[in-house]
Amino acid sequence: MKRSQTTLAAATPWLFAAPALVLLLVFLVLPFLMALGLSFTNQRLVTSEQVSTAWVGARNYLRLFDDESFWAALRNNFLFVVIVVPVQSALALMLALLVNQKLAGVRLFRTIYFMPVATTMAVVAVIWSLLYSPDAGVINRLVQLLTFGAVGPQDWLRDPKLVLPAVMLLSVWQGVGFQMLVFLAGLQSIPGDLYEAARLDGARPWQQFRYITLPMLNNTLIFVMVTTTIYAFQLFTQVQIISNSGASARVDSFRTMVMLMVHEGFRNGKIGYASALSVVFFLIVLAISVLQRLVLREERTVR
């Protein structure tokens, strides 16, 4: 009796842990290990008698580095990161500073800026596709007005040079509200007496921003940049909707790594090859996160 009770007591934490643990092992750890293993095979989605799965060594990786589509996808993701991360972070910070002021109606503006976040990305891509429509589209008209007619109508989604910037704009529109809230939380955790003291010393608003707000927001800033970077590498829904619209530029001009993964692994059934792509994708995300940790640690030791 006593013994069974102690066994039960020892088992209790495992009983609590078991459901989630089993699910994590089967649907996260196992596929992750599978990705590593499969990337060294020629596994296909539909296996047949004629072509059996075999180890192919590093062939998938070698082929990947020879694949123009892979480099195009990587380039698209990097371009997205290089442009969207600074723009979106800066805009989010500006929005946060604006809605952090004591101003009548500021809560309404905060709600408005966050509304696109609550809009499903697939829907956002569809709305913007219509806004981007060639000839007499809303965006074309706006560009025409702002440039006093110097820039004529563009075919935004069919032009290989314009399709990626077009995706960037709609992505920033949809996502920036979330980072605004993160910055807002950072702003509100800065002690008010710091500004009080600065004001007494005669610091101007710009100086207060430069010497109090920015340094105090450092960790938030790093967090926002890193999550936006990872998010940019996960880019899929927008480009998938646009490529599926039947009216888009050639696919390499805007295809991302995740989209290429779907095309190779799912559409072409090349699981082995797509797994190699998954591993490379994971290593990039891992590198970004490790970099974040290192930067944050440095910050802590400096202080």
Added chain:
Amino acid sequence: MTTRRIGSRLVQYGLHALLSAFFLLPLAFMFVSAFKADEMQLLTDMGSLLAFVPYGDISFANFAKVFQNTPYLRAFVNSVGITALTVGLGVLVNSMLAYALARFRFFGRDLLLALIVALIIIPFEAIAVPLLLLVNELPWLGAEGLSIGWLDSYQVQVIPFIANAFSVYLFYQFFIELPRDLEEAALMDGASRWRIYWSIVMPLSKPVIATVAILQFLARWGDLLWPVMVVRGDTYGTLPLAMQTFFGQFPREWGSVMAFAAMATIPTLALFLAFQRWFVSSAISSAIKG
């Protein structure tokens, strides 16, 4: 009030007006276009501010067409069911694992915690392809007996997403900050661990439950990647997938497309407006991750 102060306010309101236009106009454009029954009018209006003005042949005709020609209703019910089930079961099992980690000392606990934290880093995109292969081989005991392969089903869109390492971590963070007095008193009185978890800990955890639920909801509701890979027909399709299919059909009627888009947007927008406070706190919690 000094003139400088008034000037600063004017500048701020000016900025807010511009930014509000930037964020609101695309949504207004969608809603207004959805009501324009005359496709020609909709397209000509795009060249002017009339794009944002509901006038002319205003009716629910486009919405009626969506219900007639697309599986909107089915997709909506699927989306609600799949998301609700995933989020609900997720809150349960993830908090249970976090409770075990936060309140028990057992062999392997530290290792388990380290593993969970490490798992947060793995993005779904990195495992989607092998997961597709895996679910294609899994057995399922359904109404028609045992079958192999989960493709084209509800379970394939729910079960892999219930457990979530980041949710476990958020719960764990919350639980270790929670005072233990009440739980210890209950333990003295002979309450079972399950009872303590269910009747004491969980009712105190509403903020973190809301955070986890909202983050999971946003991720699951909008997901297109997984449905594209595992769902073929309309039967198990979700809203984003149905949106993609309808948008890719020709000849395209923009009025109906916008009506579909509007109907896919209203539920989440309404949810957001009703629970705005919780959305804010979930954004803040996700920032703790770093």
